[in-house]
Amino acid sequence: MNLGFIGNGSMSQAMQQIALQRDHNIEATIGRNDPWELGKSDIVCEVSTPQSCLTNIKKLANLKKDHIVVTTGWYDHLPEVKKIVAEQGIRFLYSSNYSIGVNLYFRIVESAAKLINHVDDYDIWGTEIHHKNKVDSPSGTAKTLEEILIKNIDRKTSVVEETLQRKKAENEIHFTATRGGILNFEHTIGLDSEADCIRLSHAARNRNGYALGAIKAAEWLTKQAPGFYTMDDFLADILH
Numbered sequence: 404m405n406l407g408f409i410g411n412g413s414m415s416q417a418m419q420q421i422a423l424q425r426d427h428n429i430e431a432t433i434g435r436n437d438p439w440e441l442g443k444s445d446i447v448c449e450v451s452t453p454q455s456c457l458t459n460i461k462k463l464a465n466l467k468k469d470h471i472v473v474t475t476g477w478y479d480h481l482p483e484v485k486k487i488v489a490e491q492g493i494r495f496l497y498s499s500n501y502s503i504g505v506n507l508y509f510r511i512v513e514s515a516a517k518l519i520n521h522v523d524d525y526d527i528w529g530t531e532i533h534h535k536n537k538v539d540s541p542s543g544t545a546k547t548l549e550e551i552l553i554k555n556i557d558r559k560t561s562v563v564e565e566t567l568q569r570k571k572a573e574n575e576i577h578f579t580a581t582r583g584g585i586l587n588f589e590h591t592i593g594l595d596s597e598a599d600c601i602r603l604s605h606a607a608r609n610r611n612g613y614a615l616g617a618i619k620a621a622e623w624l625t626k627q628a629p630g631f632y633t634m635d636d637f638l639a640d641i642l643h
């Protein structure tokens with residue numbers, strides 16, 4: 404595969420390293436002020452900033468370039484992007500989280516939530532810890548986990564993320580975030596009864612899982628018909 408990259412920051416560089424390990428060719432790496440020379444790129448990876456991402460998506464679509472978007476924080480524009488992708492007849496894939504392990508974890512938590520929905524004895528809690536440099540809190544992954552739990556457990560109707568200075572209500576899930584240290588990327592869901600506690604945890608060892616998942620998604624995209632895809636489509640394909 405010939406790959407182009409828009410953005411050359413830490414995630415882009417991690418992806419380029421994985422791409423080379425998987426025998427792909429880096430055709431272009433375009434930074435903020437570089438001319439757009441994409442060469443023979445089969446797929447372009449957009450890995451820049453939320454501020455520049457939409458402009459880049461539009462530019463790539465106008466050039467009829469198939470692309471994956473790794474940048475987060477532009478999702479208010481999803482309907483507009485869907486329309487542009489259809490109009491230009493290109494292949495497009497985006498995900499807020501390219502880690503295959505995290506996407507498997509989402510499905511495992513969803514299955515557990517559906518089971519526990521039938522067993523009232525269990526209360527549910529969540530917690531996450533991330534490294535000291537992470538700028539947002541709670542993490543986007545924690546937000547997705549909260550949505551999965553609320554959607555699938557009828558007796559839980561709200562999430563509290565702040566410190567609780569009162570007794571937790573039965574309909575609430577307390578989901579807390581801790582920041583500190585260097586290599587922390589961990590989420591845990593507890594299903595907790597008088598008798599026992601089932602803990603479901605995902606802990607990333609480094610950032611490479613995100614880069615590897617993104618390159619695998621790009622490889623997958625080249626084999627699909629033109630259209631608008633997400634990580635769910637990719638995962639559904641490899642799991643079945």
Ligand SMILES: NC(=O)c1ccc[n+]([C@@H]2O[C@H](COP(=O)([O-])OP(=O)(O)OC[C@H]3O[C@@H](n4cnc5c(N)ncnc54)[C@H](OP(=O)(O)O)[C@@H]3O)[C@@H](O)[C@H]2O)c1
Nearest residue numbers: 410411412413414434435451455473474475498499500501
């Ligand atoms: N979906 C996922 O699984 C996943 C995983 C990791 C990261 N991300 C997302 O990926 C994005 C990049 O993350 P990062 O850690 O690589 O950030 P980063 O290290 O800050 O890199 C961003 C890069 O984009 C460049 N840039 C800014 N405007 C540009 C433009 N108009 N054209 C081309 N390049 C431009 C920046 O250049 P300058 O230095 O010149 O400003 C910088 O090199 C973020 O949105 C992050 O949330 C997503």
